Amino acid sequence: MSLTLYYHPLSSFCWKVLIALYENDVSFTPKLINLGDADERAAFLKLWPVGKFPVLRDEQRTIPESSIIIEYLDQHYAGRTRFIPDDPDLALRTRLRDRFLDLYLHMPTQTVVFDRLRPADARDPLGVADALSRLRTSYAMLETELPPHGWAMGDPFTLADCAAVPALFYADRVEPLGDGLPRVKAYLDRLKARPSVARVLAEAEPYFHMFPQEPG
Ligand SMILES: N[C@@H](CCC(=O)N[C@@H](CS)C(=O)NCC(=O)O)C(=O)O
Incomplete structure (x- = not known):
């Protein structure tokens, strides 16, 4: 099986999934999407017309929505950290x-x-x-x-x-x-x-200047 994550490092909902992937050292191909680029946006909308990331692809299967992706990882790529308790x-x-x-x-x-x-x-x-x-x-x-x-x-x-x-x-x-x-x-x-969280924050840091400040 091979995983591709469509994401952006500043995207808050993508952090949820990155943390889950890093917790269990799951290997995946990160595909950074710039929704401001018309071609990238059009290609992404073909995958998930809602146009929100993260979206995970596992071979031919498309899994959108951060919570659903994490449950999917828990079911199919279980590791030492289990995200949904058995009880x-x-x-x-x-x-x-x-x-x-x-x-x-x-x-x-x-x-x-x-x-x-x-x-x-x-x-x-x-x-x-x-x-x-x-x-x-x-x-x-x-x-x-x-x-x-x-x-x-x-x-x-x-x-x-x-x-x-x-x-x-x-x-x-x-x-x-x-x-x-x-x-x-x-x-x-x-x-x-x-560690999984610190890694996500460190990877997002170069993009923090894009976070909009309170209007003056
Ligand atoms: N319910 C979705 C929310 C995803 C979401 O809001 N993603 C934002 C980035 S944090 C997005 O794609 N925004 C782009 C847009 O709205 O054009 C999830 O849990 O994955």
């Missing part, structure tokens, strides 16, 4: 935390970031305020729900931790984690120190 109840709670992190932390962050990329007369201050408010609610929930040590679901490093890295890293850039969130901050520090 059905823990598996369900892991998937819930993954959904929570994607939908209520990662997506509101994207709302804020994408707004910064719009022309000044097309910005949506109300949408941004709603997204920032959602982030604060999600931070407060995480502060009470995260274990004091280890990972999002306790001892095992799971799908939820893959989701947490980009969600928290970029959320912290648009709505900095304040002093009232010691557990979330400590968890983010532990994540950043994990």
Whole structure:
């Protein structure tokens, strides 16, 4: 079997999958996509008309969506890190935390970031305020729900931790984690120190200047 990952190093959702691949030293061919290039975009849309990456190809099979890709890797390329626990109840709670992190932390962050990329007369201050408010609610929930040590679901490093890295890293850039969130901050520090995560961050670093700053 041979894997190709269509991705971009700055793309937050691609980080989830890169972390999973690096955790288990799964070999794959990285295919960096520049969606700003008309030909690359057209070729990518043929693969996945939704036009969002990451997308994984395994021989002739196309697997989109970061969480689904990680489950696919867990099923077909299992290694020392298992991303979905065997225990059905823990598996369900892991998937819930993954959904929570994607939908209520990662997506509101994207709302804020994408707004910064719009022309000044097309910005949506109300949408941004709603997204920032959602982030604060999600931070407060995480502060009470995260274990004091280890990972999002306790001892095992799971799908939820893959989701947490980009969600928290970029959320912290648009709505900095304040002093009232010691557990979330400590968890983010532990994540950043994990080798698979440190590698993803190091590979993204040359592209960080492309991250849009808050409009002045
Ligand atoms: N639900 C998708 C979200 C993927 C996503 O939003 N990808 C962004 C990059 S982080 C993207 O492809 N953006 C390009 C665009 O919207 O044109 C997943 O989990 O993979």
